[in-house]
Amino acid sequence: MRGKELNISLKGRIAALVLVLLLSLTVLAAPVFAWFSFSRILASYAPISKPESLYIGAGHRDFDETNGVFLNDHFEDIRYLYLEGIDVHNDDTYYDYVFCVFGKAITHYRMQLAYTTNNQFIYEIYNATEYTAAEYGALAQAQQDLCVEYTTHDATPATYYYKATGTALPGNYLNAQTVGGETLATDSYHTATYGAYDEVDKFAEPIYWQTRDNINGNRRGDFIHYYILRVYVNNKQDNDRETDVICIAAKSFSAAS
Amino acid sequence: MISFEGKTEKRSLMATAASMGLVIVILVFALFYIIFGHTLGWFASNDSVEAEGMQVAAANNGYEFVVQRTTEYDSLLNGEPKYEDVALLKSTLAAAPYHYDLTAVSTAAASKLAYELQNDAPFRDDNEYWYFLMPGACGSMTFYIHPFSSEGVQANMELTLGCFGVVIDENDRRVVREVTSENVLNMLKGHIIFFTERRVDANDPTDTDKFKYNGLITDGTISYDTTQHTPTTMTLNGEQISVYEITLYWEWPLTYYDISEKTGNTAFADRYPPELLTYMNAHRNWFFAVNQNSNDPDDLSDGYNDGDQMIGESANYFAAFISPIV
Numbered sequence A: 001m002r003g004k005e006l007n008i009s010l011k012g013r014i015a016a017l018v019l020v021l022l023l024s025l026t027v028l029a030a031p032v033f034a035w036f037s038f039s040r041i042l043a044s045y046a047p048i049s050k051p052e053s054l055y056i057g058a059g060h061r062d063f064d065e066t067n068g069v070f071l072n073d074h075f076e077d078i079r080y081l082y083l084e085g086i087d088v089h090n091d092d093t094y095y096d097y098v099f100c101v102f103g104k105a106i107t108h109y110r111m112q113l114a115y116t117t118n119n120q121f122i123y124e125i126y127n128a129t130e131y132t133a134a135e136y137g138a139l140a141q142a143q144q145d146l147c148v149e150y151t152t153h154d155a156t157p158a159t160y161y162y163k164a165t166g167t168a169l170p171g172n173y174l175n176a177q178t179v180g181g182e183t184l185a186t187d188s189y190h191t192a193t194y195g196a197y198d199e200v201d202k203f204a205e206p207i208y209w210q211t212r213d214n215i216n217g218n219r220r221g222d223f224i225h226y227y228i229l230r231v232y233v234n235n236k237q238d239n240d241r242e243t244d245v246i247c248i249a250a251k252s253f254s255a256a257s
Numbered sequence B: 001m002i003s004f005e006g007k008t009e010k011r012s013l014m015a016t017a018a019s020m021g022l023v024i025v026i027l028v029f030a031l032f033y034i035i036f037g038h039t040l041g042w043f044a045s046n047d048s049v050e051a052e053g054m055q056v057a058a059a060n061n062g063y064e065f066v067v068q069r070t071t072e073y074d075s076l077l078n079g080e081p082k083y084e085d086v087a088l089l090k091s092t093l094a095a096a097p098y099h100y101d102l103t104a105v106s107t108a109a110a111s112k113l114a115y116e117l118q119n120d121a122p123f124r125d126d127n128e129y130w131y132f133l134m135p136g137a138c139g140s141m142t143f144y145i146h147p148f149s150s151e152g153v154q155a156n157m158e159l160t161l162g163c164f165g166v167v168i169d170e171n172d173r174r175v176v177r178e179v180t181s182e183n184v185l186n187m188l189k190g191h192i193i194f195f196t197e198r199r200v201d202a203n204d205p206t207d208t209d210k211f212k213y214n215g216l217i218t219d220g221t222i223s224y225d226t227t228q229h230t231p232t233t234m235t236l237n238g239e240q241i242s243v244y245e246i247t248l249y250w251e252w253p254l255t256y257y258d259i260s261e262k263t264g265n266t267a268f269a270d271r272y273p274p275e276l277l278t279y280m281n282a283h284r285n286w287f288f289a290v291n292q293n294s295n296d297p298d299d300l301s302d303g304y305n306d307g308d309q310m311i312g313e314s315a316n317y318f319a320a321f322i323s324p325i326v
Helices: A002-006 A010-037 A133-137 A190-194 B007-019 B023-036 B047-056 B086-095 B182-191 B256-261 B275-282 B297-314
Strands: A041-047 A053-057 A094-115 A122-132 A147-151 A159-165 A171-173 A176-179 A182-185 A207-211 A215-232 A246-253 B063-066 B112-116 B123-125 B128-130 B138-147 B154-168 B174-178 B193-199 B212-216 B221-225 B232-236 B239-251 B317-324
Touching: A041 B086, A041 B138, A053 A246, A094 A122, A094 A147, A094 A159, A122 A133, A133 A159, A159 A215, A182 A207, B086 B154, B086 B174, B154 B182, B154 B297, B182 B193, B182 B297, B212 B275, B221 B239, B256 B275, B256 B297
Parallel strands: A041 B112
Antiparallel strands: A041 B317, A053 A094, A094 A207, A094 A215, A094 A246, A122 A159, A122 A215, A147 A159, A171 A207, A176 A182, B063 B138, B123 B128, B138 B239, B154 B174, B154 B221, B154 B317, B193 B212, B193 B239, B232 B239
């Protein structure tokens, strides 16, 4: 190589010089070309809000307490919650109905009620304890009398019993007032409920209620909570076939609220 | 100037170059031409390279994309990332490799760029705005075409939708992976729909409920002829360049009923243009996870909700990809 280099003609030297110049120009130009040439594909990204799995069902759901997982996909649809058999002539002052709130990866939630006031019933929500038929059989008669029965609707129906525990969940009304001995909704949520429509009977204006405290779910897994909805007849004397609508909701809140 | 006719002379040139350690440099640049196809006649000492290069892109019909970056998804809240797993998403994008650097405004040194999708419908919680994609969300996606030549360019592009989910990998690490399930990817096409036009209410331009769309993108292709549009000027890497802005509008309709009841008979008669119903009927499995063959609106509503659920359970991040069709 060295020998060859020594033999380069003048023309060759000039050629080499020009080539070097050309190359150095290309080196300078290269980043500009590169800059124009790149960026052929774009990706525009955005986070997706994870759906919250929070549901209301009727009675029993198979659940592994130890591991915090549902044992199967079967749950009792909320349509099996029948608010039936309320007899205002009966001596009973209240009727109990079982329902449940279940979900996955929910930090906490609150229970909400919305109901019309034709019947002037009083509604309360209690935590409930579940008993299998065998556990129920072991209870004293007085305890058994406090239970409500629920039979599942899956392939092999089973009967469970639920009893309210403790006191009613504390909560707050958004819009309740007492007028002449009747509990009625104020008009503060009228627009939210009915919009501009204003020919609404005073008993059809729903009262909104929500639990005062957050109820803990299970941030890392499944959970199920049973509740008793207790309906007080509230001294109503007439079986006048009045109809009320009651909505039960469970609403999850972010951790900070 | 120098003559390249003589074979001997050429050989002596190459020998000189070799002795000066320049062959490597020549090869490197030859590689550039193979990849990017710029034909520079005066340097075309290798015919095959030149021919190959010309197939990729002629000098007068190429273009590049330019984007402007925002940093909402990098926000912190109480010292923690506001949007979970955004760092994992970025490391997945970086492996692709997409560049997502916050500081680099230009497209330099990046063949693939990642940036934030614009969301016009954040929800507010605890005095904090959250820019999550969810049913009911809508927004836009803006990028710029920068033609290489002043003669302009006919840009044919492909829009594809993808999503990324958090998984625990075989080493028990939490990672973000691109979702490959065909069902989920189909569901994206029916639930996060893209339009080329959006009108806002003149008196209330930010009210997302009053948006109206037209130009549904049904086959994932977008065509843009820069000669039919007026460019804007932007400064990129200290240089003034002419670019063409393209904005696409996306929406995740809240419910099936939003689609069925807010689709007009003509463009801009209602929220959605008439072709949305045609599109939905042609691709029922993109809209409804169950009850695809039902004609009962309640069944379809259930099916649409289940589709939302399927996306949400599978994906933590959504991405819209734009690539040129060559």
